[in-house]
Amino acid sequence: MPQEIHDRLAVQALMEAGAQVVEVLPREEFEDHPPGAAHLSLSAIETEARERLDPGRPVVVYCWDSA
Numbered sequence: 001m002p003q004e005i006h007d008r009l010a011v012q013a014l015m016e017a018g019a020q021v022v023e024v025l026p027r028e029e030f031e032d033h034p035p036g037a038a039h040l041s042l043s044a045i046e047t048e049a050r051e052r053l054d055p056g057r058p059v060v061v062y063c064w065d066s067a
Helices: 008-016 027-032 043-050
Strands: 020-023 058-061
Touching: 008 058
Parallel strands: 020 058
Antiparallel strands: none
């Protein structure tokens, strides 16, 4: 079930438990991503997620906006 998580420690716990982390910003903004994160742009997530993500593991979708 989807849920919003805004706590870094909660995200780290999910990652340690095997969750996949996906950064959805454009490729040029991916250089400062969380360790182990995959890049999957928001515009391509619907077409590429099934090919690149394990459906048996939780997914954390991460987007950083400094604004």
